[in-house]
Amino acid sequence: MNEILQQLARRKSVRAYEEVPVTAEEKRLILEAACQAPTAGNQQLYTIIDVTSQPLKDALAVSCDDQPFIAKAPMVLVFCADCKKWYDAYRDAGLSPRAPGAGDLMLAVTDAAIAAQNAVTAAESLGIGSCYIGDIMERCQEQRRLLSLPDYVFPAVMLVFGRPTRQQADRVKPGRCPLEQIVHQNGYRSMEGPELRRMLDHNRKGRPYEEWLTAFWKRKYESDFSREMTRSVAEYLEQYQR
Numbered sequence: 001m002n003e004i005l006q007q008l009a010r011r012k013s014v015r016a017y018e019e020v021p022v023t024a025e026e027k028r029l030i031l032e033a034a035c036q037a038p039t040a041g042n043q044q045l046y047t048i049i050d051v052t053s054q055p056l057k058d059a060l061a062v063s064c065d066d067q068p069f070i071a072k073a074p075m076v077l078v079f080c081a082d083c084k085k086w087y088d089a090y091r092d093a094g095l096s097p098r099a100p101g102a103g104d105l106m107l108a109v110t111d112a113a114i115a116a117q118n119a120v121t122a123a124e125s126l127g128i129g130s131c132y133i134g135d136i137m138e139r140c141q142e143q144r145r146l147l148s149l150p151d152y153v154f155p156a157v158m159l160v161f162g163r164p165t166r167q168q169a170d171r172v173k174p175g176r177c178p179l180e181q182i183v184h185q186n187g188y189r190s191m192e193g194p195e196l197r198r199m200l201d202h203n204r205k206g207r208p209y210e211e212w213l214t215a216f217w218k219r220k221y222e223s224d225f226s227r228e229m230t231r232s233v234a235e236y237l238e239q240y241q242r
Contacts, residue, residue, distance in 0.1 A: 007124050012173040014129025017162025022075040026126055030161070033048040034079075043086060044157075045108035046115050048146055051076035056146060057223040063142045064135035064158065065225045073160035075128075078136060079116045081108035081193035083240075084152040100152045102240045112156040114220030123161050129168065138225060149209045152241050175202035 001009070034048065047114075051057055054071070061070035070076065083100035092098040120130045136143060136158035143155055179218075181191065181199035191199065197209055204212035220226060 007029045007121070008028065010173065011120070011124050014132040014162065014164040016056075016075060016129050016165045016168050017069075017129070018165055020074070020163050022128060022161055023080060026123075026128065028126075029126065030075075030119050030122045031077075034115040034119040034144070037118040039114070040107050043116075044111065045086070045104075046112035047082040047083055047085070048115070049078040049080060049155065051078065059146050062209050063146060064133050064138050065138065067133070067135070068167045070074070070133060070135055073131075073162050076163040077116075077119065077159045078147060078155050078160070079112040079119075079156040079157040079159070080147075080149065081105060081156040083108050083114045083154075084150060086150060087169075094185075099115070099242060100240060102237065105154060105237070105240050109154065109156045116157040116159055119159060127163060128161050129164040130159050130161045133160060135225060135229070137236075138228045138232050138233045149156075156238050 031048065035044065039045065051060065055072070057071045066068060083104045087097055087100055087156055092143065114131070119198060120132075123130050125203075136155045143149065149155065177199050181195060200209075200213070203216070227232055
C-alpha cells in the first residue's frame, strides 16, 4: 500500500485540536489543492468561504447544532455550491440564461464536495486533521444571514481543521462496511435482513443488533437536527424550482 492509500485508510474525523495555528502557507496549500479537484466542465461551481472571524466561528458553532469544537478550530472553510457566478457572467455578457435549476444545484454540490475532499486529503498530508460539519445545511435563514448567502448559493459542506490532540490521534478509526455490500455489479440490488445485518455489524460493537439500531435510529434519523436539515434544504430548493 503506497503512502497516499495509507493516508486515506487512516484518515478519521478530528474534533479536538492542539492550540497551534494552521499557517498561512499551509492554508494556501490546502486551498490550492481544493481548487485542483475534478470539476464539471472546468466550471468550479463552488465558492469557498474562509471563516477567519472568531465571532463568526462562535456563531456557526451555535447555528450548526451547538458544537463548541467548531469555534476552537484553527481553520474553518465553507464550500458553497455556487450556481450564481456563471449565471451572473452569462447575464453580464448580454445573454439571457434560464434561472438555475435543480440539476445545476446537484452538479454544483458535487463540485463543492469533491473540492472539499481534496482539501481534506491535502490537510492530512500536512498532519492537519479535519471534520465535516453537515449541520451547515440546517437553519437556512440563519446560515444565509451569517454567511451573506444570496440566491443560488448553497452551503454544501463545512470543514474544520486543526492538528489533532494526542487523544484524537490515538483514537481508533471506526470500521467501514464490507465491499460486498457497498459495491454492486452492473446495477443496484436491494438487500434483505441477513445481508443488511452483515453490512452494519461492525457498528454495533457487541450490542444486540436491534438495540443498537433502535438507538442509532433515534439519535440520527429521527433526531430533531435531521428533521431540521430536511426542512432547511427544502427551503433552499425552492429557489431552484421557480
